[in-house]
Amino acid sequence: MSSAILFPGQASQTPDMRDLVADVRPDLLALATELVGEDPFARVDDGTDYAQPALFCASLAGLATLGETAEAVAGHSLGELAALVAAGSLDEADGLALVALRGRLMQRAGESSGTGGMLAVLGAGDVAGLARRHGVTVANDNAPGQLVLSGDHEALRALGSDARAAGLKTMALGVAGAFHSPHMEPAVEEFARAVEAVEMRQPLIPVYSCVSAARVKDAAEIRFRLVEGITSPVLWRQTLEALHAAGVRRFVETGPGKVLTRLVSRTLDEVEALTARQVAQSRATTSA
Structure with a gap:
């Protein structure tokens, strides 16, 4: 049975995720603290500038276990950078630096606008049509x-x-923009310049982009999709469907949490x- 490993995005944080990182990947915790200027886990609910590096570290710690x-592999939003690390396209330190920068830039963009937010809409209906009529994305x-829709608060x-x-x-989401x-x-x-500056290699295993909902072809496309993803929708349903069409029948989420597992x-x-x-x-039970 073909399998895929999934890496979560924001809103997957759990209270115990720092403990796992400190236990399994203390080096990542130290590097994240250095890049952010303080322990990002302590302020994970204060903004995407803290949440993104914390979740990146937690997902790689989950991968290590x-x-x-x-x-x-595939990643939801910021999880795409962790997926690229797992596929050998990106060094961990470069991935964490990009995630920390991405979080800072997105937080700053949201705060400078001051008018944007996000709204989850659940149920069967023409939500895309509602979005078009109200001028949201x-x-x-x-x-x-x-x-999940993004746009001006009033809309x-x-x-x-x-x-x-x-x-x-x-359900309104508590995000900065x-x-x-x-x-x-x-x-x-600024994010595009940073992506261009890091070494990006051909993936060792297939990487599916949540921006295109397709397998990325090479390093040039990886760079393009990472930058495009800042302003483009996350096509997660379509990404899962593409993986399934490629023969994947087993999906394992690194965590933290189980948001992606539920979506599968x-x-x-x-x-x-x-x-x-x-x-x-399950492994521990089997070996006991």
């Missing part, structure tokens, strides 16, 4: 019936009213969806 390889297509409030009137559920939308354009130029279960039938922690627990 997994003890198995896969035929493909579909930022994340996470799973059937689970979209999102009006859309939320219409969505609830149509029987849909909505309208991520994965044109609101993030101020973050692009919502999107695909007759597949195995596990977290790295579940794999480790």
